Amino acid sequence: MGVRKRSLGFTAVLAASGLALAACGQSSGGGGDTIELTIAQNAIAGGKNAAAAEFIANWVIPKFEEAQKAKGKDVKVKFVPSGVDDEQYKTKLSLDLKSGKGADVIDIDGIWAGEFAQAGYIKPLSELVGPEADSWDGWQQIPEAVQGMATYEGKKYALPVGTDGRVLYFSKPVFAKAGLPADWQPKSWQEVLDAGAKLKAAGVPVPIQINAGTAMGEATSMQGVLPLLAGAGGEVQKDGKWTGASQPLKDALGLYQKIYGGGLGDPRLQQDAKGRDKSFQRFAEGEVGILMEGDYFWRGVVNPKDGIAKMDDRDQSVGYALIPAIEPGKGIRGQDFVSMSGGALRTVNPHSKHPKEAFELLAFTLSPEALKEEAKNGSVRVTPRTDVNKELLAGDPLLTFISEKVLPLTAYRPPVAVYPQVSVALQEATSAVVGGTTPDQAAADYQKKLEGIVGGAGNIAS
């Protein structure tokens, strides 16, 4: 008796706690006929990507609500800010999407599309929204390669927010000190090393900054090992086979060895948890000669208006050059110069209660009108749309350079779910070389890890 009574009491309490806990869950959706939408980005007013956050809050939301009102719909939109490392943003987003939460419209990095799609965190737009997703008029303006970023296994999962490209930046005043030209354009890796040697002789603390190691995460892959691999004629994955300890990989790691083993780079900066930001700061302070980066560096780092390492004289002091192949004609597709591109995607949360309206908001943020408006406050970037780019980029020499000179010769990462794990293995290989391991050994270790990641040696071409 007693036992039964007690267990009954216990069950009652457990059930009550459960109810109380359930009541703590988030609730969304509005009362009445109001449609409430949320839009999230890794951007926050006064912090990371501040301009984007302010643009959404001050222009997109009022304009969109107004346009919906004109159609007789009462729509309220809220911006959900974040201002964290990309890795943390990815984790937060994954957990949100896993548990059926998150904003209605979300931004993701293009390279997450595969793993998010496989996990069921994002769904093909046409399934969620209907045929209007595929018939969106913007698609005609978006180049095939850029559309590819938003496509997984033949289905479109998102709209591309833009694309980018990588170049070699250099500091003109520092170059002048070392007797190097202001219109520098190296034609081979050796010419980069030669410039590095001259900068070193002139007392520049960090002659060359090419990201290495695991601390910088994907920045090491995109602004380091992948452009070098492409420059040596290699790709991380080709025709369904992954590249193992191949000659191009050994060449790329060999350049790391020459830079970091030869005193042309600062190995410590590569190990520092805040190394990438510190390298930006040091470039702005005139302590770095050459730095490989994406156009984000120009737009978001040394931007005289709102960069995180502002350079008031950016337009006069910061030079840029194409990334050369190891030797002319030895890059991928027989190119003289190479680059890598990525970009963000914006999509509709599969858990959205109002997918159609969410898609309208999504498409609105990528309308010519919105893209042009966003560029007005100085935050010009390469948009996904060729019709808008022509007009927008004319005022910005670097972005024009990216869209006209870099994008035609660029390469994209393989849009597959295991890529991020492969990328970490590549970062570890660069880290080993900077730490003194030989390129051959690091490449062999990479191949061993790769076998574990991609399901055996059968999927690797070496």
Next chain:
Amino acid sequence: MAQATSLPDTTEEQPARRYSEDAAGLGRLRAGAFTAPALALIAVFLVFPALWVLYLGITNYRLTGIAAADPKVVGIDNFLTALANPRFWNSTWLTVEFVAGSAVIGQAVLGFTIAWVLRDRRGPLRRIVEGIVILAWILPSAVVAFLWVALLDPRDGTLNAVLGLTDFAWLLDHPMLSIIVFNIWRGTAFSMMLYAAALGNVPPSHLESARLAGASNWQQLRDVVFPHIRGHVLTNLLLISLWTFNDFSPFMLTAGGPDGKSEVLAVHVYNEAVRNGSLGYGAAISTIILLINLVVAVFYLRLLRSKR
């Protein structure tokens, strides 16, 4: 590890009445009702998550990709992977170093020393020292970590400026030393307060007789003070060892870097589970950590119970 204790039966304090089955049943029900909320909380926030981690440890669950949508049970694969992973062993040894250096040697010895030196003092010096030590302890660890990152910065850090060093990169060249010093600074207060209280229990007459018998300071400590505070010492060592073992704050200083040189187990789990998305593997390592914790706890408790 948590033991459920039932409340003392208060029925006996009731006005005298005949003890009956019914009353006993009611008493039990009442006791059950009082303890149930606590038990429910323990179940929801401790037991269930722990069981969940045990389960995750035998799956290939990941944060994203196929294994997020459709995780498979893989048995002891994750454990075998961990045991074959040099990074896991590296983390294990670093954790031993971290616990031995910052908790057992650092916090306990320093805490005792401060308590011993201040035991008979009154006045401003004692208040200042205690204030500094306790302030370090009550500040949130995230705040303290940011403070230390700024302190240890090789170029603009206060510490290098004070010591006259230029470009001595604490966190990059001596990451373990940095997190050990940080943890000693942060955690000494607990040991100090515990020993201060314990030393108050040592009868002054015993110390007095020892002094009269010509015992040196060290002999007084060894033969008079320590036997009195043995239980406190072991309890203190157990608690700070377990806290340090599971401490995640080194992440805020070094994130386990450079290249895993300060990746203690708690940080290793985070890096694997959260940054690389291998949740199943991370859960397996968490299970291993739990086992190690149990061994450490049992070891100390045995010591505590022996020769009582």
